[in-house]
Amino acid sequence: MFGVVPKPLWERRIPPDERNRITLALRCLLVEHDDGLVLIDTGLGNKEDAKFRDIYGVANAGTRGPTQLEDALVALGFRPEEIRWVINTHLHFDHAGGNTWRDPAGAVGLSFPQARYVVQAKELDFARHTNERTAASYLSHNFESVPFTVVTGEASVLPGIRCLPTPGHVPYHQSILIESGGERACFVADLVPTTAHLPLPWIMGYDLEPLVTLESKRSLYRRAEAEQWLLFFEHDPHVVAGRLAREAKGFGLVDQVQRS
Numbered sequence: 001m002f003g004v005v006p007k008p009l010w011e012r013r014i015p016p017d018e019r020n021r022i023t024l025a026l027r028c029l030l031v032e033h034d035d036g037l038v039l040i041d042t043g044l045g046n047k048e049d050a051k052f053r054d055i056y057g058v059a060n061a062g063t064r065g066p067t068q069l070e071d072a073l074v075a076l077g078f079r080p081e082e083i084r085w086v087i088n089t090h091l092h093f094d095h096a097g098g099n100t101w102r103d104p105a106g107a108v109g110l111s112f113p114q115a116r117y118v119v120q121a122k123e124l125d126f127a128r129h130t131n132e133r134t135a136a137s138y139l140s141h142n143f144e145s146v147p148f149t150v151v152t153g154e155a156s157v158l159p160g161i162r163c164l165p166t167p168g169h170v171p172y173h174q175s176i177l178i179e180s181g182g183e184r185a186c187f188v189a190d191l192v193p194t195t196a197h198l199p200l201p202w203i204m205g206y207d208l209e210p211l212v213t214l215e216s217k218r219s220l221y222r223r224a225e226a227e228q229w230l231l232f233f234e235h236d237p238h239v240v241a242g243r244l245a246r247e248a249k250g251f252g253l254v255d256q257v258q259r260s
């Protein structure tokens with residue numbers, strides 16, 4: 001998760017277990033829009049086998065639905081059928097895995113059957129044409145049966161909801177900018193997966209183009225700082241959101257929202 005950052009530095013921020021795994025969230029964002037419910041990313045889903053779940057230490061099983069994502073919707077008083085839009089930041093298994101689910105009989109279906117699913121056109125193409133380096137992250141059962149609506153580049157999905165290309169992690173990764181009541185929030189996904197990744201050079205080893213990530217972070221930070229964006233962190237185990245603040249050395253976070 002920390003690329004070339006030496007372990008003595010990163011383990012102070014997120015301590016690893018005896019198998020060198022760290023705790024990460026699979027945090028999706030639900031937006032209550034005038035058009036209906038908008039879900040940004042869908043977590044990891046329930047389709048992977050026991051070996052996969054052990055390697056990654058997946059702990060997302062639901063008690064009322066297939067995963068904790070459906071449980072969380074129920075807790076808010078919503079049903080999966082009420083989701084009108086699903087926006088994927090990219091199609092890696094930990095972001096699009098919950099697009100579909102496996103029912104008890106083993107069949108795979110859409111998790112949000114009434115939703116319009118949105119992704120970058122070139123990300124869908126990239127996911128369908130993998131190589132030895134990219135294949136392990138793009139599992140076709142997360143996207144092949146999904147009837148996507150594709151967007152290209154910076155694009156408006158709904159009034160107040162925009163896709164912002166933030167390439168580097170993958171070439172067509174996008175962040176989602178939300179504007180409401182004169183305020184802006186941004187779901188930065190794997191551009192800045194946790195608050196430990198706020199320093200510009202703290203970039204994941206998973207990133208295909210780390211120097212592109214660096215420039216995507218630099219330019220997003222410029223706008224986020226100038227316009228006081230509330231940044232949402234998909235993988236941070238504790239911090240849900242916060243606003244960037246420039247410090248003596250690099251960036252810090254103010255107005256932090258902690259996991260309840």
Ligand SMILES: [Zn+2]
Nearest residue numbers: 092094095190
């Ligand atoms: Zn991720």
